[in-house]
Amino acid sequence: MGNSYERRSYVGMAIDPIHVGTGGAGFGSVDNTIVRDPVTRVPKIPGSSLAGVYRTYAAMAQQAQNRSQAQNPGQKNFFPDCAGLGQPRPDGSGGHCGQKDCPICTVFGFARGNAGGFAGLAAFSDAHVLLFPVATREGPVWITSPMAICQLDEKLHNEVPNLEGDVVYRSERGCKSEQAHEGEQRRKCLNLGWLLLEVKTCDRIERLKNTLKNTLEKYSICNCVLDNLGIVSDKLFPHVVNSNLEVRTSVAINPETGAAEEGALFSYEALPRATVLVWDVTCKNPGYFKIGNSDIEAVRDIQNIFQNVIEPAHPYFEYLGVGGMGTRGMGRLRVFSPKNQQQQSTAQTAEGGQ
Ligand SMILES: [Zn+2]
Numbered sequence: 351m352g353n354s355y356e357r358r359s360y361v362g363m364a365i366d367p368i369h370v371g372t373g374g375a376g377f378g379s380v381d382n383t384i385v386r387d388p389v390t391r392v393p394k395i396p397g398s399s400l401a402g403v404y405r406t407y408a409a410m411a412q413q414a415q416n417r418s419q420a421q422n423p424g425q426k427n428f429f430p431d432c433a434g435l436g437q438p439r440p441d442g443s444g445g446h447c448g449q450k451d452c453p454i455c456t457v458f459g460f461a462r463g464n465a466g467g468f469a470g471l472a473a474f475s476d477a478h479v480l481l482f483p484v485a486t487r488e489g490p491v492w493i494t495s496p497m498a499i500c501q502l503d504e505k506l507h508n509e510v511p512n513l514e515g516d517v518v519y520r521s522e523r524g525c526k527s528e529q530a531h532e533g534e535q536r537r538k539c540l541n542l543g544w545l546l547l548e549v550k551t552c553d554r555i556e557r558l559k560n561t562l563k564n565t566l567e568k569y570s571i572c573n574c575v576l577d578n579l580g581i582v583s584d585k586l587f588p589h590v591v592n593s594n595l596e597v598r599t600s601v602a603i604n605p606e607t608g609a610a611e612e613g614a615l616f617s618y619e620a621l622p623r624a625t626v627l628v629w630d631v632t633c634k635n636p637g638y639f640k641i642g643n644s645d646i647e648a649v650r651d652i653q654n655i656f657q658n659v660i661e662p663a664h665p666y667f668e669y670l671g672v673g674g675m676g677t678r679g680m681g682r683l684r685v686f687s688p689k690n691q692q693q694q695s696t697a698q699t700a701e702g703g704q
Contacts, residue, residue: 393595432446491518503565518540569689598617
């Protein structure tokens with residue numbers, strides 16, 4: 351029957367600033383804060399948000415596929431019925447169909463039906479910041495930390511050296527070109543926003559950076575990012591991220607007068623454009639599950655789920671985005687699937703499979 355589950359990592363780059371709000375205030379002087387990891391304080395996109403967006407876009411992709419095929423009258427409405435939260439309309443129509451032949455309800459789960467609901471074959475991790483762009487006097491540098499790197503690949507954990515607190519580690523190459531242009535005094539410092547840090551290199555960092563580069567090249571992330579990496583300690587990383595978020599100020603408009611509302615100035619924060627995020631999608635083998643007493647018919651195997659349900663949603667992230675403030679030009683996320691994913695994930699499950 352094959353592996354019982356399989357996990358794939360996806361990497362995405364913010365094309366716009368991304369605001370996934372907490373729905374409340376509370377961080378410094380910003381009115382509309384974004385969701386943060388409770389332990390590290392680094393902003394993230396919660397897996398639950400990601401799952402909801404995936405569900406909607408996967409349903410849209412299925413619907414588009416339906417429309418492009420020959421119209422036959424008995425075809426299912428994936429969107430909006432199976433896409434949303436599942437509540438039927440007041441007249442009883444709509445809502446999750448909960449059928450064994452529905453790729454959306456079987457993969458993302460449903461809350462109703464004769465069988466009493468189903469948790470879904472796919473599970474989504476939080477999307478974590480992997481590389482965070484910071485303006486420096488040398489142009490943008492993408493900052494990461496050992497903890498952030500391990501979210502991409504746990505195996506990198508063994509390669510992480512001990513890092514000093516107030517230092518940014520950069521590659522040899524970057525430092526040498528700097529040496530040629532600048533005086534001895536300034537050579538060893540770099541500003542990350544308003545933070546001025548000493549620049550260092552070391553062999554182990556260099557090796558880690560190369561491993562990271564090799565891993566990310568599979569995702570077709572552009573070289574201007576990979577050639578401008580900086581690594582800081584896990585302790586410093588949240589400070590660098592939180593002090594370089596995009597903060598915008600806006601004012602509410604009174605719909606009656608069309609003018610600015612008195613006292614309605616508000617600010618909101620977002621992950622800046624060009625932030626690189628990483629998340630996992632884990633799919634369970636449909637052969638191991640039943641809906642009611644019937645086998646699942648919508649998806650045959652794990653490959654099928656990734657290829658026909660999960661990955662067709664990715665183009666929609668780039669156009670319709672994630673999170674709030676979409677009307678203010680926020681949220682678009684370009685998703686990169688790794689090249690030769692097949693090989694990689696097979697290897698992964700061969701190692702961890704049962
Ligand atoms: Zn359905």
